[in-house]
Every structure is written in structure tokens, then in C-alpha cells.
Amino acid sequence: MGGRYSVLSAVGLAAAAALGISVRDLLAGAQAMDQTIQERQKSVRENPAWLLAGLSYLHYRQGRNMTVLMPYADGLRDFSEWFAQLWGESLGKEGQGSTPVRALGAIDQHSQIQLYTSGPDDKLYTILNVKEHALRTAVPASSFASLKSLAYLEGKDLGEILQVEARATAASLAQAGRPVIWAEIPKLDAYCLGGLVYLYEFATALTGFLLDVDPFDQPGVEQGKKYIYGLLGRSGFADAAAQVEEHATAMETLRLEC
16 A cells, blocks of 8 residues: 555654654544544435545536645645645546645635636635634734724734635635535644544545545556666666657757756
């Protein structure tokens, strides 16, 4: 099984422990999510894994071949990076699969939302909100006349503002007729992260089965490795190096003079 599924294995847990993350809490969160999934097998709408997989599959069949994950927490930036590998490497096979797109709230409101609301309707969006933020710093009052227009922000903490921005982004997408999944975790800690990781691993595997592809292999990645071995002179991969040179003739070349 590919390393993308190893977050909750001995390999991933050793790294987590080295970073001071509670392995016990990670596993407890994953176990709780597994129990939820097993207990709700009779209802797709109440089963988070089947709901996520089912919606992803249905929208893919309707021509939405990109999946955008947009968490509203800087602490989930690496989670979205991992999601991109998990989703793309597991499902992109045999001419199928939706392209994973990383976004981060609120920064990408100013770089991607224009496209998302007014561009092609070819994406499924998941807004991932953290209900209880660690951002407790409140916006202070100001006596500057030039800042009077911002008086409505006084006393509001940064976490509250970030949650408002998440809701506003989801509403903007919905208003534009875009499909939106509103996902929410109580807070960002090891327990919730363990559940979130397990959920996305499970949902990705289910989506693979719906697409009739093996979500656990990675033939495209392995081909690239063979080419690397050949170019670096590893024994037994001379043919792979020759293939790289052969394929290079089919590429358009852009050379920049610097």
C-alpha cells in the first residue's frame, strides 16, 4: 500500500510522536471515526465517508472533474497537501479521477474565488471549518479617524472573523450555483485530526471502488521512478533512459534566456 495511507501506521505515528503530537489521541480519533462509519452504514446521508465518496462520484459523473478542499485554518495547510496526494494518486487511473486542488482560507479568497464563482462549473468544493479556533486575539479599538470605517470589527477575535469568512465563501459559491460541502470539526487537535485523516482515507478508497479503479496502487508514479533510475544510471534501467530521450522529441520546448 502506498505511503499516502501510512499516516496512521507505525511510520506516520513515529513522526507524529517526534513532533510532540499525541499518538494516543490520533488513534482515538481515528477509532471513533471508524465506529461512526460502521454504525451508520444504513444511511448514506448520515455516514460521513459514504456521503463524501457518493457526492464526489456523482459530481464527477456530471462533469465536475476537480475537487477543491479549502480548510479555514493555517494548521490544516499540510492536511490539504496530503489530501492532494491521497486523492490524486489513489483515483487518477485508467482515464478517470478528479484533479485535487489545494486552497487555504482566507488567503485564497483573493486568488481563487473569482475563478470558482465565475469560471467554469467543473469543480466540487469542500469548505472545512474549525468551530473552536485557537486564534483568540481580539481586534483592538482605534482612535484614528481613518480607521472609523472598521469600528465594526472592534472586540471580535481573529478566529471568529475567520469563521465568518468561511461561511461567506461557502455562501458565495452556493449563490453562484456551485456544489459545496460544508465540513466542520469541533477544534484542531490530535483527536480531531486523527478522525479527519481516517475519514478521508476511507472516503478515498470508497470513491475508488465507485470508479472501478484500484485506490491502493500507483502505476503512474512507478513509471516516473523507472525513468529517474535510468537517467541516473541505475543498473537494469538503460531502456528506461532511452525511452525518456524518445519521448522528449514529442515535447514542445520553451527556453528562456536569463
